[in-house]
Amino acid sequence: MGCTKKALVALIGSIFVAGASSALAGPSAKAMADTCAGCHGTNGQSVGPASPNLAGMSAAYFVESMKGFKALPKDAGHAEDARPATIMNRIAKGYSDEQIEAMGEYFAGLGVYKASVPHDAAKAKTGAEIYDKGCAKCHDEGGALASDDAGILAGQWLPWLEYSMQDFQSGHREMPKKMKKQVEKLSDAEIEAVLHYFASQK
Amino acid sequence: MAHFTRRKFLQVAGGAVAVSSIGFPAIVGAASKKVVIVGGGVGGATTAKYIRMADPSIDVTLIEPNTEYFTCFLSNEVLSGHRQMESIRVTYDGLKGHGVNVVHDTVTDIDAAGKKVMTSGGKTFAYDRCVVAPGVSFKNNIEGYDEAAMKAMPHAWKAGEQTVLLRKQLEAMPDGGVVAIAAPPNPFRCPPGPYERACQIGMYLKAHKPKSKLMIFDAKEKFSKQGLFMQAFERHYAGVIEWVGADKGGTVTRVDAATNTIYTGDTAHKVAVANIIPAQQAGAIAAKAGLTDDKGWCPIDGRTFESTLQKGVHVVGDASIAGPLPKSGYAANSEGKTCAAAVVALLNGKEPGDPSLVNTCYSVVGPNDAISVAMVYDLKDGQLSKVDGSGGLTPKDSSPEMRAREVQYAYSWFENIKKDSWG
Numbered sequence: 358m359g360c361t362k363k364a365l366v367a368l369i370g371s372i373f374v375a376g377a378s379s380a381l382a383g384p385s386a387k388a389m390a391d392t393c394a395g396c397h398g399t400n401g402q403s404v405g406p407a408s409p410n411l412a413g414m415s416a417a418y419f420v421e422s423m424k425g426f427k428a429l430p431k432d433a434g435h436a437e438d439a440r441p442a443t444i445m446n447r448i449a450k451g452y453s454d455e456q457i458e459a460m461g462e463y464f465a466g467l468g469v470y471k472a473s474v475p476h477d478a479a480k481a482k483t484g485a486e487i488y489d490k491g492c493a494k495c496h497d498e499g500g501a502l503a504s505d506d507a508g509i510l511a512g513q514w515l516p517w518l519e520y521s522m523q524d525f526q527s528g529h530r531e532m533p534k535k536m537k538k539q540v541e542k543l544s545d546a547e548i549e550a551v552l553h554y555f556a557s558q559k
Numbered sequence: 560m561a562h563f564t565r566r567k568f569l570q571v572a573g574g575a576v577a578v579s580s581i582g583f584p585a586i587v588g589a590a591s592k593k594v595v596i597v598g599g600g601v602g603g604a605t606t607a608k609y610i611r612m613a614d615p616s617i618d619v620t621l622i623e624p625n626t627e628y629f630t631c632f633l634s635n636e637v638l639s640g641h642r643q644m645e646s647i648r649v650t651y652d653g654l655k656g657h658g659v660n661v662v663h664d665t666v667t668d669i670d671a672a673g674k675k676v677m678t679s680g681g682k683t684f685a686y687d688r689c690v691v692a693p694g695v696s697f698k699n700n701i702e703g704y705d706e707a708a709m710k711a712m713p714h715a716w717k718a719g720e721q722t723v724l725l726r727k728q729l730e731a732m733p734d735g736g737v738v739a740i741a742a743p744p745n746p747f748r749c750p751p752g753p754y755e756r757a758c759q760i761g762m763y764l765k766a767h768k769p770k771s772k773l774m775i776f777d778a779k780e781k782f783s784k785q786g787l788f789m790q791a792f793e794r795h796y797a798g799v800i801e802w803v804g805a806d807k808g809g810t811v812t813r814v815d816a817a818t819n820t821i822y823t824g825d826t827a828h829k830v831a832v833a834n835i836i837p838a839q840q841a842g843a844i845a846a847k848a849g850l851t852d853d854k855g856w857c858p859i860d861g862r863t864f865e866s867t868l869q870k871g872v873h874v875v876g877d878a879s880i881a882g883p884l885p886k887s888g889y890a891a892n893s894e895g896k897t898c899a900a901a902v903v904a905l906l907n908g909k910e911p912g913d914p915s916l917v918n919t920c921y922s923v924v925g926p927n928d929a930i931s932v933a934m935v936y937d938l939k940d941g942q943l944s945k946v947d948g949s950g951g952l953t954p955k956d957s958s959p960e961m962r963a964r965e966v967q968y969a970y971s972w973f974e975n976i977k978k979d980s981w982g
Contacts, residue, residue, distance in 0.1 A: 384915035384937060391609070391896045392917040392935075395889050395976040396968065404978050407964075408971035443953070443965050444919065444931050451917075451935025451949030516967050523960075 386463040389456060402470040407516040413469030415503040416461035422508075423449045423457040425530075441529040469501055471512020474556040484554025487547050491539040499558040511558035518552040592617045592906040595676045595686035597666045597844060599623030601630075601888045602876025603692030604654060605895030605980045606902070611657040613903045620660040620684055622676065626651070628981070629718035631749060632888045633973050636923065637722050638715070638729060639759035647718060653982040669848035671869035688902045691850060691857075691866075692876045692891070693842025695748045698855070700778075700838040701741070701811055708816035712833040715756075716748065728832045729763060735770040736831025739821055741811040742777040746856070747839045748877045748886045750783035751932070754802075755922035756834070758788070761796040762925065771831070775802045776823055777809040778838070783885075784922060784932055787953060791924035811835065841878035848872065856880045861943035863901035863911050864894060873898050881916075882943030884936055889972070890918045892980055893936075913938055918950075921969030929965035930957075 390401070393411060397403050401411030411419070425440030426449035440446070452460070488499070496502075500510030510518065524530035525540065526548075532540065540548065594610060596603045599621055607621045629647050636642035651661040664678040669689060676684045697714070704712070715725040729738065738760055742753040757775050764771045773796075781804070782788070792800045803809035803823070813822040820829045840846075840855025850857045850866050857874040859866055861882055864873045875898045876891035884890040893916040901911035916936040923929045934950030936943055953965065 382913070384913045388897070388900060388912060389915045391900075392893050392915055394896075394979045395892050395917070396919060396972050398975045399979045399982070403971065404974045406970055406974065407967035408975060443957075443961050443968055444933050447933045447949065447951050448917065448919070448935060451946040514971075516964075520964055 383456070386459040389452065390460050390463045393460075400467055400470075401464050403472060403514060405472060405474065405514045407514050407520075409513050409517045410470045410472055410509065411464045412467040413503055414464055414509045415506045416458065416465040417506040418503075418508045419461035419464055420454075420457055421506075423452070423461070424454065426450075427452075427457075441524045465503065469503060469509055469511070471501065471509075471559055472514060473559070474512060474514055476515060476553045476556040478557070480550045480553035481557035482554075483547075484550035484552070484557075487543065487551050488554050491542065492551060495533075495535060496555075500555045501558060510555040513555060515552060515556045518555055522548060522552060591687055593685065593687045594619045594690065594902060594906075595684045595688075596621040596690045596692065597669070597676065598692035598694060598842065598876070599625070599628060599651060599654075599661070600692055600694050600876060600891065601976070601980050602694075602891035602895045602898075603690065604628075604651075605892045606690050606692065606873075606875055606899045607654055607659045608657050608980070608982075609896050609899035610902055611659055613899060614907065615658060617903065617906060618660070619658070620662060620686075621651070621654060622662045622664050622666050622678060622684070623651070624663060624665045626663055629722065630888070630973075630977065631716070631718045631752070632976070633923075633969075634715070634718040634722045635752070635756045635759040637718075638726050638756065639763045640726070641759070641762070644723060647722075649977055649981045651981070653978075666844050667847075669844070669869075669872065671848065671872050674871060686871075687906060688871055688873065690864075690873045690875060690898060690902065691845060691848065691878065692874070692895070693844045693878050695839040695841065695877050695886070696843045697837040698840055700744070701835060702813040703816065704814050704835055704837060708814055708835070711816040711819070712814060712821075712835045714836050715834060716752075716836050716839075725832070725834055729760060732768065732771070732831040734768040736768070737828070738764070738771065738773045738832045739828060739830040739834065740773065740775045741821060741833070741835045742775055742779065742782065742809075743836045743838050744778040746886060747836070750885050750887070751788070751920060751922045753777075753836060754782060754784070754788040755924065757800050757802075758791055758796065758922070758924040761792075761800050764799060765796070771799075773800045774828070774830075775800070775809075776811050776821065776828075777802060777804050778811070780804045780806045784930060784952060786955060787930040788922070788924065790955065791928065791930065795925040795928070839877075841874075845874065845878050850874055850878075852880070861938050861941065862897075862914055863905070864898040865901070873902065882936070883934075883945050884916060884918055884943060885920070887918055887920050888976060889920060890916070892976055893917050895980070914943070916943070919972060921965060921972055923966055923969055927963040927966055928959070929962060929969045931965055931969070 396408045397411045403410045426445040428439040495507050497505050525532045628649050664680040667679050668677045713721045713725040715721040845851050857879050859879045866872045875894040877886040897914040904911040919933045921931045930953040935946040
């Protein structure tokens, strides 16, 4: 996986550097990805306080997220898939699926970035135990493993983790079945603790 | 340009700037790839940083008079007292860390034919590509609004001393006084800015001067995010904020700073605090350098942001006519990256690729309440264009929960764009 990804990134990179050959092919992955930095940080490394880091998330997760944002909210045909958003649903509609895939590969090639997120250490400690039992299977390595395609939760900004969980719990964002089963077992305090655990990961 | 002249320049300039010029040794003897950037706001700073990140062999000099910069964005929160000046202050240390040679001087002229930039400090800087990011300057559209009047009736449309002055006036005004904002005609820096400002000052008045009122006298009949702002005025500031459009006689034509009076035609309004935002054009150096059209703004090629009037000179940020992109901080940041990529390609003998740009703009309109507009742009038939189906406003029926999230994302926008541009 890592090798393929690297090769792809190198390929995209070479298209960008070649310049002349990409002139007819639309904007390069880097040109598009750089426009995200004003909110998500240079090279997808957010300085917070809420916008998530994009650096290092798997291409599959990036693409799934962006296609979710692209689907029209409140559209009966898309209601199940649409990902709730404040502004990303408006921005994602500016890109073709191919462009989204190119951006996904670009961010996947940057390496995982974990921010230093203010958190409650005691909650994070409690959260670690809950994580081990209920979350680790799909969100491996403390939520830092890109290849599980479950996003990068480690070192993500706490408000974003909270908003995401609120959307899952309110039903605005569909939870994977396995996640639903685990989340339903947890109290609000336990969920909060897990989110602090992810935020605390360095 | 004669090779001799350039080398001679490098020798001369090298003595003066070697201490702060990390990139300098790599340049000597290499094929000349020298960029001079005029102006250290969002557009200039972003261009400098992204050129250096993409190709450290390019020698980048950024010339900016001030040693620190105060961002216009979120300066409205200083007016409400929700933010301190320190948080909107940035320095040029971050750019120096990227090997940008930062020179604090004022550019007096640009010789596009001779490829050199002159400063009031008496220096001459030769370049292979020049990027001009001068921001805006004010037009004399309001009678009596001269330099002296600006000290009594601040514009606060360039953040810094003017922001502090307006804040002090708001603090000093009596409860029951009227605050007036004179909103400028199009086009101008930060289209939603005057209306976010009204909300921020409205928040302060509600909390500290509850008998006071805020009038927006507008030179336009409509404005950015109007529907959402009108909702916000109603939601938070009913009886406090009133907007008077140009069609209702809102255009401010004259001021009398001595009596704090503003005039909309023949009608006089004596107010406690007057915030006068004049009509705007590109920063003064743009006209001096022959970069402006008859309306005072700089036409550019959408792929490279190279001036269509002066070869080898690029213009980014508020001063440029970037098709449908607004004169916003995020647009300037996005334009800077597009320009940087083009300059890097051109200096390496390559053809610049297709650009992709974004604007994202938040307005904090009340406690835990923000609204936004966004758009994606690309090049169609050689012109910068909106991407069909992209962008738009916060929905009018957006929930309080989502608008509260937009505040946190507005602050994320702020922190990240500061770092991305100057860090």
